[in-house]
Every structure is written in structure tokens, then in C-alpha cells.
Amino acid sequence: MELTRLISVLFFLLVITAGSSASPQHWRKKRVREPCKKLVFYFRDIIYNGHNSKNATSAIVGTPAWGNRTILAGQNHFGDLVVFDDPITLDNNLHSPPVGRAQGFYVYDKKEIFTAWLGFSFVFNSTHHRGSINFAGADPLMNKTRDISVIGGTGDFFMARGVATLSTDAFEGKVYFRLRADINLFECW
Amino acid sequence: MELTRLISVLFFLLVITAGSSASPQHWRKKRVREPCKKLVFYFRDIIYNGHNSKNATSAIVGTPAWGNRTILAGQNHFGDLVVFDDPITLDNNLHSPPVGRAQGFYVYDKKEIFTAWLGFSFVFNSTHHRGSINFAGADPLMNKTRDISVIGGTGDFFMARGVATLSTDAFEGKVYFRLRADINLFECW
Amino acid sequence: MELTRLISVLFFLLVITAGSSASPQHWRKKRVREPCKKLVFYFRDIIYNGHNSKNATSAIVGTPAWGNRTILAGQNHFGDLVVFDDPITLDNNLHSPPVGRAQGFYVYDKKEIFTAWLGFSFVFNSTHHRGSINFAGADPLMNKTRDISVIGGTGDFFMARGVATLSTDAFEGKVYFRLRADINLFECW
Numbered sequence: 253m254e255l256t257r258l259i260s261v262l263f264f265l266l267v268i269t270a271g272s273s274a275s276p277q278h279w280r281k282k283r284v285r286e287p288c289k290k291l292v293f294y295f296r297d298i299i300y301n302g303h304n305s306k307n308a309t310s311a312i313v314g315t316p317a318w319g320n321r322t323i324l325a326g327q328n329h330f331g332d333l334v335v336f337d338d339p340i341t342l343d344n345n346l347h348s349p350p351v352g353r354a355q356g357f358y359v360y361d362k363k364e365i366f367t368a369w370l371g372f373s374f375v376f377n378s379t380h381h382r383g384s385i386n387f388a389g390a391d392p393l394m395n396k397t398r399d400i401s402v403i404g405g406t407g408d409f410f411m412a413r414g415v416a417t418l419s420t421d422a423f424e425g426k427v428y429f430r431l432r433a434d435i436n437l438f439e440c441w
Numbered sequence: 442m443e444l445t446r447l448i449s450v451l452f453f454l455l456v457i458t459a460g461s462s463a464s465p466q467h468w469r470k471k472r473v474r475e476p477c478k479k480l481v482f483y484f485r486d487i488i489y490n491g492h493n494s495k496n497a498t499s500a501i502v503g504t505p506a507w508g509n510r511t512i513l514a515g516q517n518h519f520g521d522l523v524v525f526d527d528p529i530t531l532d533n534n535l536h537s538p539p540v541g542r543a544q545g546f547y548v549y550d551k552k553e554i555f556t557a558w559l560g561f562s563f564v565f566n567s568t569h570h571r572g573s574i575n576f577a578g579a580d581p582l583m584n585k586t587r588d589i590s591v592i593g594g595t596g597d598f599f600m601a602r603g604v605a606t607l608s609t610d611a612f613e614g615k616v617y618f619r620l621r622a623d624i625n626l627f628e629c630w
Numbered sequence: 631m632e633l634t635r636l637i638s639v640l641f642f643l644l645v646i647t648a649g650s651s652a653s654p655q656h657w658r659k660k661r662v663r664e665p666c667k668k669l670v671f672y673f674r675d676i677i678y679n680g681h682n683s684k685n686a687t688s689a690i691v692g693t694p695a696w697g698n699r700t701i702l703a704g705q706n707h708f709g710d711l712v713v714f715d716d717p718i719t720l721d722n723n724l725h726s727p728p729v730g731r732a733q734g735f736y737v738y739d740k741k742e743i744f745t746a747w748l749g750f751s752f753v754f755n756s757t758h759h760r761g762s763i764n765f766a767g768a769d770p771l772m773n774k775t776r777d778i779s780v781i782g783g784t785g786d787f788f789m790a791r792g793v794a795t796l797s798t799d800a801f802e803g804k805v806y807f808r809l810r811a812d813i814n815l816f817e818c819w
Binding site for chain 3: 300302311312313314320321322333335336337353355356357371372373375383384386388403404405406407410411441
Binding site for chain 2: 678689690691700711713714715731733734735749751753761762764766781783784788819
């Protein structure tokens with residue numbers, strides 16, 4: 253009676269437990285798509301154009317045969333490879349103090365439209381954050397939002413994995429733009 | 442009697458369950474090496490050589506001091522950095538409609554033999570697939586097959602991790618080649 | 631009495647088990663930060679300077695407008711992109727036999743100080759190790775130690791994830807350096 257019912261409940265719980273604990277081994281189960289950490293940052297990029305060496309935060313270092321390194325190439329900049337060291341801020345105010353640096357490269361990789369491939373890190377070394385977040389992925393930059401991968405992290409972001417949604421917050425001509433990065437981590441340690 | 446036996450069974454199940462559920466925390470246990478998703482694609486690359494701008498899907502944008510950007514460099518192209526935007530197809534028929542684009546870069550990185558390092562994405566935006574798969578890794582391209590890493594994904598391939606096996610399906614001279622990519626994902630969300 | 635106590639114990643165990651098995655699904659729980667594999671390697675890099683083609687293991691293949699490809703650029707080499715194929719050894723003895731190759735690229739990415747962004751692989755094909763480890767991340771190389779991400783692996787290092795701590799073991803002038811890599815994997819399959 254009482255006892256039998258209790259045992260039934262126990263058995264039921266056991267089955268539930270066994271079911272959920274088996275899934276991580278096969279990596280098949282849909283896991284909860286809820287971020288374990290959410291972060292928002294802004295970073296801005298000014299490409300060197302031959303006349304702005306003081307303000308420039310990036311430079312063209314590779315171009316196709318038809319390009320040069322002080323002006324973005326024709327055909328939607330296809331082949332231009334840009335190295336950058338951009339200030340990161342917590343909001344989109346130009347005068348906000350940088351909290352870190354976005355460092356790495358991007359390469360324009362389509363002739364018909366603007367699109368790029370990015371490999372870079374957010375590097376932090378302040379009281380807010382210490383460590384780095386590493387990113388890679390395609391950035392079809394004419395889209396309002398586009399997702400790239402968080403492929404790893406160190407320090408405060410040890411072993412992080414997730415998705416960063418980029419959106420162009422502002423731009424002026426071809427050499428200045430500001431991006432907003434909504435970082436959602438789905439693996440936190 | 443009956444009851445005692447039932448309790449024994451319960452206890453046995455408990456031990457099993459506890460054992461398997463503890464392992465993911467330590468990441469030590471050999472997990473099942475069975476893909477949660479398998480995909481096969483083909484993509485083809487035509488390097489710009491100064492005369493094929495209409496057909497070319499890629500261009501040399503960096504070379505060592507001894508190279509130039511319209512012909513692959515000596516010493517097994519060591520140092521040549523190529524940016525590409527290649528059509529992806531479901532089979533190796535030249536006339537098959539593209540289902541996406543392979544976008545990114547590779548760099549030849551050995552003097553004695555052909556070998557490369559790749560950073561790129563498969564970008565999909567059709568009814569079949571929407572989202573991207575991001576890759577990185579060494580491609581010793583004289584080997585029949587070589588494995589690179591799936592380092593992340595977005596959209597339909599959200600948070601994907603796995604291994605892609607590349608094989609050269611066809612090539613003509615030095616500027617045209619077609620690769621087959623057997624993608625095996627081992628982490629699916 | 632006896633029985634009730636036994637059931638209590640069972641129930642207690644159940645709760646524990648259920649608790650631990652639920653965590654992997656949410657990826658929230660702090661997991662044990664103990665490596666499942668530890669490896670130490672050394673690799674050395676000699677940049678081509680126009681006169682050392684025999685010994686050089688790397689070459690500058692991209693530079694900003696103010697640079698050239700046989701000498702590292704001013705402003706802390708900002709924008710110089712270097713492709714490398716460096717021998718890996720088990721210790722820091724120059725005469726030790728290589729056990730693999732470090733292959734990929736790095737780009738200097740700050741004007742005010744030496745710092746770089748790396749994308750590369752350790753490629754092994756011997757009795758010791760077979761397969762590759764793929765790395766990406768920021769390398770603020772004036773720091774005594776700096777952490778980059780292990781973003782994937784193949785063969786013996788199938789699906790590896792972790793952190794590699796780099797330290798400069800030796801350097802001579804601007805074209806030769808040797809790095810020590812302490813690789814700690816936290817996900818092993």
C-alpha cells in the first residue's frame with residue numbers, strides 16, 4: 253500500500269533520471285537554448301587610407317592584384333585583408349572609455365556584395381573583465397544582424413562557447429564603421 | 442522477499458545511473474563517436490590568374506617576397522594567401538545549382554610539399570539550410586583525405602562541433618580544384 | 631524500520647543523482663577545471679629576411695602600405711602577416727628531432743606594443759602522436775605567459791577543446807624566436 257506507492261514513485265524518478273543522464277553521452281538531445289552569460293559591447297574601426305595614420309585603428313595588408321593598400325578595392329573590396337586593433341566600449345558613445353580591444357583580421361570575400369570573414373578576439377585586462385573571447389565566422393555585413401561563433405575563451409571566459417550577433421551601429425563612408433556585438437554564451441565553465 | 446528484490450533492483454539501477462551521470466562533469470569518459478548529423482557537400486575553387494576574372498572564385502591577396510598575385514609562388518606556393526567565395530553543390534556535377542557558398546581563406550604553408558591552413562565558413566540561405574558552419578584546420582592536401590575541425594555554427598547549425606573530412610575530387614592545372622567535404626557533427630543542439 | 635531507512639537512503643541518492651544529471655543540459659554548473667590531457671611542446675620560428683632562405687621557417691606575406699616583406703614593419707610590426715611551418719620539439723634543445731610541425735599564420739595587430747593574433751595547427755604524424763590540434767587566439771607576446779584557445783582537434787586529438795599557455799622561451803633579434811606551449815585539454819573524447 254503506502255510502501256508500494258512509494259516504491260512506484262522511486263521507480264518513476266529513476267527512469268526519468270536515467271533518461272536525462274544518458275543523453276549527454278550521445279549529444280543528441282536538444283539542449284536548452286538559454287544563454288549562461290549575455291554580454292553587449294561596441295567596437296569601432298577606422299581603416300588607414302594614407303592620410304589618417306593618427307586615428308586609424310586598422311590597415312589593409314593584403315589585396316588582390318587589382319587592389320592597393322590605401323583604398324578598398326573594387327568589386328566590393330573582394331580580397332582585401334584588414335588587420336585591426338579597435339577600442340571596445342560598453343555603449344555607442346564615442347567618448348566612452350574603452351574597456352578592452354578587438355584584435356584580429358577580416359577579409360572581404362565576395363565580388364557581388366559586401367561580405368567578410370572574421371577571425372579576432374576581444375581582449376580584456378581591467379577590473380571589469382580579464383581574459384579573452386575568441387571569434388570566427390562569416391559576416392554578411394549588408395544584413396541587419398549576422399551571427400558568428402564564439403570558438404573559445406580564456407581567463408574570465410575560460411572555455412566559453414556561443415554565438416555573437418553583430419549589427420552595424422553606424423558607419424561613415426568606407427573607412428569608418430561601428431559594430432554592436434551581442435554575445436550569448438551557451439557553454440560556461 | 443518480493444519487496445527486497447525490487448529494492449535491490451532499484452539500488453542497482455541507481456548505481457548505474459549515478460555512474461553515467463557523473464562522467465560529463467569531468468569530461469573524462471570516452472563518449473560515443475557516432476555523429477549526430479552527417480552532411481556531404483562539394484565546392485570548387487578557381488584562382489584568379491590575370492586572365493580569368495569572369496570565372497575566378499578566388500584570388501591571391503598575400504604572397505612572400507618572391508611571389509606575385511597572378512601566379513602561385515614557387516616552393517609549393519609557400520606563403521600564398523588566397524581568399525575565396527566558392528559555390529557549394531550537393532554533388533560533383535558542374536551544372537548542379539549551388540546550395541550555398543564556401544567563404545574564407547587558405548594559405549599555403551610548407552615549402553617542401555603542398556599543404557595549407559584553412560579558415561572558412563559554409564554559408565547557407567535557402568529552403569534546405571539556413572545558417573553557417575565554421576571550419577578551421579590544417580589541410581595537407583596531397584593526402585587522399587584530411588580532417589579539419591568544425592569549430593562552431595549558427596542558424597540550423599547552432600553551436601555545432603565536429604570534424605570535416607576533405608578530399609580532392611578533381612583538379613585541373615594549378616588554378617582549378619574541387620573538394621568533397623564529409624561533415625560529421627558530434628555536438629548538435 | 632529497516633526497510634523505511636533503506637528507502638530513505640535510496641531516495642536521498644536519487645535526489646543527488648537527479649541533481650547532477652540535470653546540470654549538463656543547462657551548462658550552468660561550474661565544471662571541474664582539471665585537464666583531461668596535458669601536453670608540452672616547443673616550436674621555433676625564423677622569419678625570412680631576404681638572406682636566410684635556407685633556414686627560414688616563415689615569411690611575411692602581407693604588410694601595411696608602409697611595410698615590406700623582407701623586414702618587419704615599424705609601429706611594432708602592426709599589420710605584418712606571417713605564414714609559418716615551424717618544427718615542434720619535445721624540449722628546448724635545438725638539436726632535438728622534430729615530432730611535428732606548427733603550421734598556420736600570425737598577424738601583428740597593435741601599433742603601440744608587440745601583440746599578435748594566431749590561427750594555426752600542430753600537425754603530428756609519428757608513432758608518438760597522429761592527428762592535429764587547432765588553435766586560435768590573441769597573443770600579447772610581451773606578457774610572460776598568454777592563453778590561447780584549443781578550438782578543435784583530429785585523430786588522436788579528436789574533438790579536443792582547451793587552453794594553451796604560450797611563453798617565449800628564447801629569441802634573437804627580430805627574426806628568431808622559440809615558444810613553449812603548455813596545452814591543457816578540458817574536453818577529451
